[in-house]
Amino acid sequence: MSADLSGQSHIVVGGAGYIGSHVCKMIAALGGTPVTFDNLSSGHDHAVQWGPLVNVDLCNVEKTREAFHAHKEAVSVIHLASSIEVGIGEKDPAGFYNNNVIGAYNLLEAMRANNLNRFIFSSTCATYGETENVPLTEDEVQNPFSVYGKTKLTIEHMIQSYHNAYALNYITLRYFNASGADPDGDIGEEHDPETHLIPIALEAAAGRRGKIKIFGTDYETPDGTCIRDYIHVNDIARAHILGLQRFDEGLTNLEVNIGTGNGYSNLQILQTIEKVTGLPLPYDATPRRPGDVTRLYADATRAKEVLGFEPAHSDLENIIRTAWNFHRSRWQI
Ligand code: UFG
Numbered sequence: 511m512s513a514d515l516s517g518q519s520h521i522v523v524g525g526a527g528y529i530g531s532h533v534c535k536m537i538a539a540l541g542g543t544p545v546t547f548d549n550l551s552s553g554h555d556h557a558v559q560w561g562p563l564v565n566v567d568l569c570n571v572e573k574t575r576e577a578f579h580a581h582k583e584a585v586s587v588i589h590l591a592s593s594i595e596v597g598i599g600e601k602d603p604a605g606f607y608n609n610n611v612i613g614a615y616n617l618l619e620a621m622r623a624n625n626l627n628r629f630i631f632s633s634t635c636a637t638y639g640e641t642e643n644v645p646l647t648e649d650e651v652q653n654p655f656s657v658y659g660k661t662k663l664t665i666e667h668m669i670q671s672y673h674n675a676y677a678l679n680y681i682t683l684r685y686f687n688a689s690g691a692d693p694d695g696d697i698g699e700e701h702d703p704e705t706h707l708i709p710i711a712l713e714a715a716a717g718r719r720g721k722i723k724i725f726g727t728d729y730e731t732p733d734g735t736c737i738r739d740y741i742h743v744n745d746i747a748r749a750h751i752l753g754l755q756r757f758d759e760g761l762t763n764l765e766v767n768i769g770t771g772n773g774y775s776n777l778q779i780l781q782t783i784e785k786v787t788g789l790p791l792p793y794d795a796t797p798r799r800p801g802d803v804t805r806l807y808a809d810a811t812r813a814k815e816v817l818g819f820e821p822a823h824s825d826l827e828n829i830i831r832t833a834w835n836f837h838r839s840r841w842q843i
Pocket residue numbers: 594595596634635636685686687688705706707708710722723724725726736737738776799802806
């Protein structure tokens with residue numbers, strides 16, 4: 511990648527988290543300084559290795575405004591901090607709307623107060639909801655099924671309004687399923703509690719938990735389980751860098767899918783994990799998880815045409831191998 515971020519600082523909100531830490535590492539590798547804003551509610555201070563950490567909670571209006579004021583020299587703001595677990599959002603919508611929507615509003619207001627106007631937002635394919643129209647283009651109707659998807663769509667609308675009224679320059683990245691880990695092994699997925707399929711299945715394969723539960727085997731898919739589009743976290747990180755470059759060329763007002771275009775069922779994921787780890791992975795079929803939709807995979811055309819983005823690390827075996835290597839070194843096995 512030819513980007514040169516020398517001398518630039520970029521505020522990475524959620525930089526202590528899974529995707530955020532990979533974004534920070536990539537910014538630093540290109541000569542920039544990532545300034546992490548994070549309340550460490552789910553991120554980890556040990557994942558902040560490439561620039562300063564500012565401990566700030568977006569729900570605290572005053573502290574948020576002060577933090578942005580102190581770093582108003584930043585070239586851009588990348589916002590990845592949010593509540594993400596689909597199942598938890600169904601039980602705690604108030605917490606999700608507060609943390610995600612109110613937090614994003616406070617962030618946008620702090621940006622506006624400090625004349626920061628380049629914004630990259632982490633949105634999600636969960637904003638599309640249940641649809642037969644796969645692969646999903648960005649023009650698909652957004653009718654999210656989960657509370658999580660609804661909070662992200664509300665923020666997308668807020669950002670568009672800020673663009674129209676206050677000339678906010680933005681790129682909204684609708685990620686599909688972030689997965690894998692940096693091959694150096696220093697950062698990876700470390701949610702607590704973990705709710706995502708691949709890390710949970712790796713824990714089960716390693717004997718660190720009982721049999722994995724597969725939530726629903728009666729979906730209308732070839733093997734009855736849900737289908738998702740898994741994209742390597744370093745490919746997602748690179749999409750942010752491409753976005754930063756495109757701002758320099760005047761690009762703004764963009765919503766774009768960040769996926770591979772390939773869909774894998776939950777059982778295909780388990781089979782690939784068995785292949786990569788060489789370990790058996792029995793499972794229990796259990797009822798569907800509230801909030802899950804049947805199939806989500808991307809039409810990745812716009813990302814290629816507008817951002818020049820193509821996945822380079824998202825071969826499924828590579829995703830699982832890098833995740834497995836990261837966890838094995840953490841678990842010392
Ligand atoms: N699953 C299981 N058993 C588990 C965990 C997950 O069967 O123990 C299933 C889920 O029901 C779903 C699939 O595995 O069918 C993937 O679930 P994840 O929780 O790994 O991922 P989600 O697709 O629900 O959500 C994730 C992120 C969101 C993002 C979304 C996009 O959490 O932030 O991907 O699809 F928006």
